[in-house]
Amino acid sequence: MVVEFWVMGSIFLGFGAPILIIAFLAFLYIIAFPSDNFEKKNTKFPRFRLWTFPVLVDGPFGVVSAAELIGILLFSAYIVWNIIAYIIQSHDMLSGFSLPSKMKSIFMLEIIGLRLGSIGLFCMVFLFLPVARGSVLLRLIDIPFEHATRYHVWLGHLTMVLFTLHGLFYVIAWSWEGKLTRELLEWKDIGVANLPGVISLAAGLLMWVTSFHTVRKNYFELFFYTHQLYIIFIVFLALHVGDFIFSMAAGAIFLFMLDRFLRFCQSQTKVDVISASCRPCGSVELILSKPKNLRYNALSFIFVQVRELSWLQWHPFSVSSSPLEGKNHISVLIKVLGEWTEKLRNITSKFPEKTQEDFKSWRLTASVEGPYGHETPYHLMYENLVLVAGGIGISPFLAVLSDIMHRVKQKKPCLPKNVLIVWAVKKSKELSLLSAVNAQSLSSSDFDKMNLDIQTYVTQESEPSLEEGKIEGNTDSFFFSVMNGNSMSCLVGTGNNVWSGIYFTVSTLGFIALFGLMEVYYIQPYKITAWWYKGLLFIISMVMGVIILGGVTIFFWNKWERRNSSYEKGTVDDEKSSLLKANRANLASSQTIRYGCRPDFADIFNSFAEQVGHANVGVIVCGPPGLQTSVARECRLQNMTAKRNRPVFHFNSHSFDL
Template sequence: MAVEDLHSALISNGEDHVKHSEQKSFLVSLAKWVLKSAMWLIFVVWIALFSVVATGFGVTYYSDWVGATDGTLFGETGSLMLLFCPPLMAIAFLAVPYIIFRGQDEEQLQQKETKKAKYSLWTFPVLVEGPLGVVSAAEMIGIVLFIVFVLSAIYFDTSADFVILGANRESLTEEEEKCYLEILGLRFGLIGLFCLSFLFLPVSRGSVLLRLINIPFEHATRYHVWLGHLTMLLFTIHGLLFIVVWTVEGVLLDELLEWATIGFANLPGVIGLIAGLLMWITALPPVRRLNFEVFLYTHQFYVIFIVFLALHVGANVFAIAAGSIFIFILDRFLRFCQSRRVVDIISAKCHPCGTVELVLAKPENLRYNALSFVFLQVREVSWLQWHPFSVSSSPLDGKYHISVLIKAVGNWTEKLREYIMKSSEDVQCSGHNKITASVEGPYGHEIPYHMMYENLILVAGGIGISPFLAVLSDILHFVRQGKRCLPRNILVVWAVKRSDELPLLSAIVMESTCPSFSNKLNLETHIYITREYEPPLEEGKVQSSINSSLCPMSRRCGMSVLVGTGHNTWSGLYVMSSTAGFVILMYLVDIFYVNPFDIEAWWHLGILFLACMVASVFIFGGFVVGLWHLWDRRISAKEQCEDNAGRTETVAHKDSDEESLANFTSIHYGARPDFNDIFGTVSKNLGHVDVGVIVCGPSTLQSSVAKEIRSHNVTRQCSDPIFHFNSHTFNV
């Protein structure tokens, strides 16, 4: 009887546990749905504000709004700030718990292979060539909607003026015509501010908003580029219209140098526009590719652009775009704090093909996904330059290190390779040497989307194999651990110029990572060597690489966890405290400075407004960052105590078993990948399933793959697979 009671109790406990899990899952799903609905509602209302503000209804609504709120402490500035800033910040606040809840059911997101194959707007390429590059259906819809938004704003802002101008063209005086041109210039400036309200969001690398929509920074930079062109075009038209009027009046120089107290100050506007034009011109592809350093340095003029914009328009108008600028300042300050940490480069390896492999120290609690990247500054090479590199190691490869592969193709990378080779000689002579780096990141997808597909095609060009080494290692670790719903069919297509790059694939010790992986994973690799038509005579002889241990392993010299994509709770507290601090500082400035001294100059109020934004991040946000840093030190000290008994993790560079590689690798000399044939073969073998295609390589490679995916998806039969295009290429 006792055995039966025990058996019944165990069954009862099991049922209770299942019910509790189901209830918890339901509550999490409900909370996510409520948060998502609230964020969508706020976003639609925010966009509607921009859309109707210039219409007759919008003008009436704005007048009523100012009349109702003008009596508050902040006056009309507060009215505009309440109208345009809170919606964006409210979305940021709600995004924090949403991301936390989404992380709790991340395993449920990896159930895709149990679902029916279907198209996705985000992974269906619509445009595959042209100045915009590869554009997905979702991106195309966004582009069209934004163009409609801008055109409608231009129409509503200018149509009434043009109707009046056309109806009274013969009776208008020259002064009235010039007045209409000035009004038109103001309209274009206002629409430019609307675009500016979105411009800084894509370049906030660890922004909670990018994490919310699961768009990594390397993808979002394209949106920043598109918005930058449009914004500067509108601001340039805005400036040119006024220049035309002032030239006709013969007061061009006087107007350009005017710094008005009440109204718009012209000289700050001229300085800001010049800074913007310099950034715009040097960011154009021909200039950027010719001299990346010029683009990099002139783009720091964004500080001048923002400061003089605030001086030009004053606090009232600056409040329209303040939300996105504030989020960018939040991200920039956190990046500054993280990059202050000096990180040890534990070891370096120079491959014969000109690629450098660096192993960086990191703390155990620094989270990232396999498809991530970091920004590096090596002070021994340059104190100013930062460069992005894909992470080539899986988070499961080691607790205390992270690896990157760097191809020596430019001045900075060539200097890095030469310095490492020289350092290796110094190590042999003196027995010790040290290279340090500053790191920002890791950044990447909030969700490891490579784990969403049972069938994967990884297409790489040259050093583009780097992130796929991390992906393969990640999958092997998960397969070894017996995790469910992971990729099982993987095809790697790698195009390289020379055979001396092949050893890069040997960075993964497959058998050691996952013994007998071929029984659990269907892995196939096709390598295309485009500039060699037969195996080299010295094939089989492995060229030696220069391998150096540059400094001892030390978690005290590891990367900082102060990154926007890091700890969700601390990131949320940082955003909330900074926002609250901004309101408090604005209140104090108004009470103790603006009102007692009757500050009315627009430019003065504008710079005070911007100063409060920056100070709130430094003071209130900095306080949270300081606590976050102390928490990190405490956690690291605890890990060190637990690990002190015997830490056996090694970070030596690994050489794979070449025989195991040869079993699933085919090498094609003097040929390029025929993606029509590759995708056709996959279609015949897999049937009606989802196939994730991830591409990392030059724009021509991305366009070729996207073109074939679009063709196969459009002409596919019901029994054929659906290919999903994903790009992992960082284009600046």
């Protein structure tokens, strides 16, 4: 028993503990060195960066930067080397025994299956790190969740290929021996229990099949609900392999559990919707109540659940407001793309039918997770910006534009001087989205300090519509009663770093202490030897560490947040008035509209290169995959054929795809 405990402990220290230690050090780092000063991260001398240099722009991985390609190649080389090394090692071991060829083949299949399973467990160490949305590890290396989901998808495919081959090799071997049914249903105490492994693999295969792009795009709800089988996948995996083998992946899974529980606690807060408006193009703008101490940047995004529509569905949206616009509100623009968004538009479009008395007694409530995004506002790190948007992809750039304008007015640090916005829309009615820039207090002198050029392309119309110019005035906002000031929680995303560190530390130490106490006072005295049962106890210790000790920490964290972000009566009402009376900045002088054509990125980038000369140019794209591919290809071409005194284009994608 003592030997098994030390074996489990050594495996956990070798695989799980390093991740937890790095996470603890990451908290210390971001507390000691906050990322507020983005100017220090900027380099005045133009140079290439691995993270912003697109190398692959077509293919199954989408747009891949040089840094990502290096990571893919190194990880793939390690996996291939492991598989080849295990096969050679297994062959050499079996060649030393005088066995019939059939038996050697069966043993070879089982050994290779075992090795593939262990490599799959190694991949699981990295599989859960990208989907911890507020993970301190992602914040440390400044990779936002919307980018990290790509790595989760890649690793998910690789992990399930390995686990599927792991099970397939054993099925072939058992079939060859004539004991397939007996082995599949076996649930033994000492050693690996097969039936829990079958259940875990079945749950994993369901998640895998429904996660392919075609299914995810056309049947998102099927993908979303089947992905909740990850709980069965993890629990039965622990029952399958036992505590000490499961501890290989326990560190990363524990970090995910910490993040998931924190998100659950944040999502229980009901958030008041201050106003809702339906724009002529069909998009809906929601303005949500937030506490004054909530930190986010203009390229952040949030997950929103509207209780009146569904209690289960969560949808991600980029913020369309600058953090400098108001202390107590945050806004999002929502395009109608599915059943959920269509219901929201229908509710919003019926607001004019309600009387003033209805609005006093009726509220639209939401739950919010986030905000998430880059730790550093990287749109402020470049003096020259090219923002390329497709349709509703203009939403985050409205926040960027508003952020820059307000920084100029308030004389805050702001590097962007030359800003080019390239916006492609299908119909001219979508042009009304530009009026969402809330710049009511800006003067013409503030605009003169920034060289702004907005090039808009209406692709499916050959000439202006008769109603153009009147679109902006057709949008009505409907404000609701905000009696209690129910605003967003600050627990997730860019929440308080000190409290986040305390939550992580207390939960981790609690988990380790609980399992140690369980080992000393339950497992050893009662001589519990079943691997699957010890794996279950290990999972229970992880859950108790998160819920009980982490829950106590969250309770005091919430009390501290409420005391330090007390609701200021009348502040939201004042902001509502300013939103109603807002005089939208006249951007018409900066906007050029072309009809019946698409952007010619070669010509656009060449013209901008001649304008700015030898400098760093930040390129941010928000739109469909085809648009990202076109811009990434042009950035790569410009950088590879660049001459002296030509700029270096840094490609950044802001598109979100679950």
